[in-house]
Amino acid sequence: MQNSFTEENYLKIIHSLSGREGAEVSTNALAESTSTRAASVTDMLRKLAEKGLIHYKKYQGVRLTPEGEKVALKVIRKHRLWEVFLVEKLGFGWDEVHDIAEELEHIPSDRLVERLDSFLDNPQFDPHGDPIPDAKGNMPKPDYLKLSEVPPGGKVLMMGVLEHTPSFLQHLDRSGLTLGCELEIREINDYDKSIVVLLSSQRTLFVSQEVSKNLLVQRL
Amino acid sequence: MQNSFTEENYLKIIHSLSGREGAEVSTNALAESTSTRAASVTDMLRKLAEKGLIHYKKYQGVRLTPEGEKVALKVIRKHRLWEVFLVEKLGFGWDEVHDIAEELEHIPSDRLVERLDSFLDNPQFDPHGDPIPDAKGNMPKPDYLKLSEVPPGGKVLMMGVLEHTPSFLQHLDRSGLTLGCELEIREINDYDKSIVVLLSSQRTLFVSQEVSKNLLVQRL
DNA sequence: ATATTTTTTTAGGTTAATCTAAATTTTTTT
DNA sequence: AAAAAAATTTAGATTAACCTAAAAAAATAT
Ligand SMILES: [Mn+2]
Ligand SMILES: [Mn+2]
Ligand SMILES: [Mn+2]
Ligand SMILES: [Mn+2]
Numbered sequence: 132m133q134n135s136f137t138e139e140n141y142l143k144i145i146h147s148l149s150g151r152e153g154a155e156v157s158t159n160a161l162a163e164s165t166s167t168r169a170a171s172v173t174d175m176l177r178k179l180a181e182k183g184l185i186h187y188k189k190y191q192g193v194r195l196t197p198e199g200e201k202v203a204l205k206v207i208r209k210h211r212l213w214e215v216f217l218v219e220k221l222g223f224g225w226d227e228v229h230d231i232a233e234e235l236e237h238i239p240s241d242r243l244v245e246r247l248d249s250f251l252d253n254p255q256f257d258p259h260g261d262p263i264p265d266a267k268g269n270m271p272k273p274d275y276l277k278l279s280e281v282p283p284g285g286k287v288l289m290m291g292v293l294e295h296t297p298s299f300l301q302h303l304d305r306s307g308l309t310l311g312c313e314l315e316i317r318e319i320n321d322y323d324k325s326i327v328v329l330l331s332s333q334r335t336l337f338v339s340q341e342v343s344k345n346l347l348v349q350r351l
Numbered sequence: 352m353q354n355s356f357t358e359e360n361y362l363k364i365i366h367s368l369s370g371r372e373g374a375e376v377s378t379n380a381l382a383e384s385t386s387t388r389a390a391s392v393t394d395m396l397r398k399l400a401e402k403g404l405i406h407y408k409k410y411q412g413v414r415l416t417p418e419g420e421k422v423a424l425k426v427i428r429k430h431r432l433w434e435v436f437l438v439e440k441l442g443f444g445w446d447e448v449h450d451i452a453e454e455l456e457h458i459p460s461d462r463l464v465e466r467l468d469s470f471l472d473n474p475q476f477d478p479h480g481d482p483i484p485d486a487k488g489n490m491p492k493p494d495y496l497k498l499s500e501v502p503p504g505g506k507v508l509m510m511g512v513l514e515h516t517p518s519f520l521q522h523l524d525r526s527g528l529t530l531g532c533e534l535e536i537r538e539i540n541d542y543d544k545s546i547v548v549l550l551s552s553q554r555t556l557f558v559s560q561e562v563s564k565n566l567l568v569q570r571l
Numbered sequence: 572a573t574a575t576t577t578t579t580t581t582a583g584g585t586t587a588a589t590c591t592a593a594a595t596t597t598t599t600t601t
Numbered sequence: 602a603a604a605a606a607a608a609t610t611t612a613g614a615t616t617a618a619c620c621t622a623a624a625a626a627a628a629t630a631t
Contacts, residue, residue: 135617135618137617137618137619157578157579158578158579158580159577159578159579167618167619167620168619168620168621169578169579169580170579170580170581170582170619170620170621170622171618171619171620172579173579173580173581174617174618174619175618175619178617178618189579189580189626190578190579190580190625190626190627217463220470221463221466221467221470222466223462223466227462230460231458231460231463234458234459234460235455235458238451238454238455239454240450240451240454242443242447243437243441243451246441246442246443247441250440250441355587355588357587357588377608377609378608378609378610379607379608379609387588387589387590388589388590388591389608389609389610390589390590390591390592390609390610390611390612391588391589391590392609393609393610393611394587394588394589394610395588395589398587398588409596409609409610410595410596410597410608410609410610
């Protein structure tokens with residue numbers, strides 16, 4: 132019994148919405164994320180429960196079973212490996228690869244994934260800083276913090292992003308913010324929580340809270 | 352109006368069955384090739400005709416329209432480029448790549464195809480010797496002959512295969528027959544049309560008609 | 572503790588791609 | 602030119618993934 136394209140997407144979204152605590156995910160949240168209606172979600176949840184991929188009791192939200200989690204992590208692994216391929220080998224920008232990877236992630240061949248992984252030299256992170264699960268489904272969960280949570284004077288490295296929209300990523304490009312770059316928080320404006328950071332190039336940069344809430348960093 | 356996975360497969364199969372004369376393809380032939388029933392084919396033909404991708408009059412078989420041919424060639428281009436990628440970059444054998452390429456060929460991004468093409472250094476032929484259409488849909492049609500048609504004494508280069516099944520390709524591997532290898536026809540057994548060929552390694556090899564009918568060669 | 576609002580499920584349809592069985596058209600054979 | 606056979610189309614279902622509208626359950630507010 133193979134899982135369909137649609138089923139895989141549901142599992143991936145349940146995984147992402149339930150966070151690392153494995154919290155319950157609501158029907159409405161899934162309708163929102165899948166761009167469908169709640170009634171359609173209910174149909175699909177019955178099917179996934181039937182297949183043993185989720186725990187589901189009417190009116191009580193869903194969680195992945197271990198089996199469902201395995202499938203979700205495999206899809207996430209493929210998504211992120213293909214993103215690395217598109218950026219590292221084909222020269223795409225990090226703002227261009229998500230939609231293509233949404234399609235590639237459903238190509239079903241274990242041998243393909245493992246060979247792709249080797250070809251890319253077993254990358255640990257995708258172009259957006261997200262960790263790549265290994266073949267067994269182990270995914271490191273680095274505990275980064277948001278740039279918006281760093282106090283003034285702090286020096287940090289930029290490690291990832293929480294928004295993956297092309298417009299957000301292009302904005303970062305224009306600001307000179309790339310993964311791995313070093314930032315020092317110079318001041319935080321109390322009024323709008325915007326911050327002034329110093330880049331390693333000695334340039335200073337204004338960063339709105341809108342942006343700083345979506346940047347993951349690591350203290351130096 | 353995007354073409355579905357299924358529609359693309361029909362167009363590709365119609366292209367391949369109608370040959371380079373653009374001959375009409377029958378409903379039954381399509382049912383056979385798509386592993387469906389004739390009734391299902393009729394439904395799909397009405398839809399493709401509706402979309403202007405095929406010429407179709409009841410009971411009279413189908414041909415691609417120029418628009419349909421364009422779509423078919425694009426799918427074939429993607430299929431063959433992905434096969435090159437799988438063999439050249441990921442190290443798959445030529446017997447392993449067809450099924451994976453059947454899936455990859457439907458990934459819909461023109462930018463992806465063109466970047467893949469560059470990454471592979473604009474290959475002209477796929478791992479089975481089939482020509483790869485260019486971005487505009489021009490596909491060279493080399494006129495090879497079958498090994499079974501070459502008279503005794505002839506020296507040829509092996510240029511392609513007509514069978515793409517793993518078992519046939521693996522048989523060629525075991526026989527030491529690879530694309531580009533040189534063959535000299537030593538004798539043809541009248542009884543079963545099997546032939547004895549001399550390889551450039553000076554090894555002699557028996558080739559059944561079953562096999563020689565499916566090998567494309569070029570005279571030296 | 573009720574009443575109201577929100578969330579979720581059920582009921583009943585739709586569309587794409589398939590199917591089987593029956594009807595029709597075309598082709599081949601006598 | 603009939604009759605028989607083969608190919609094709611039509612009729613009527615089925616399944617997956619969706620939908621809207623209505624009913625039911627849970628959560629929230631009075
Ligand atoms: Mn992505
Ligand atoms: Mn990513
Ligand atoms: Mn192939
Ligand atoms: Mn090929």
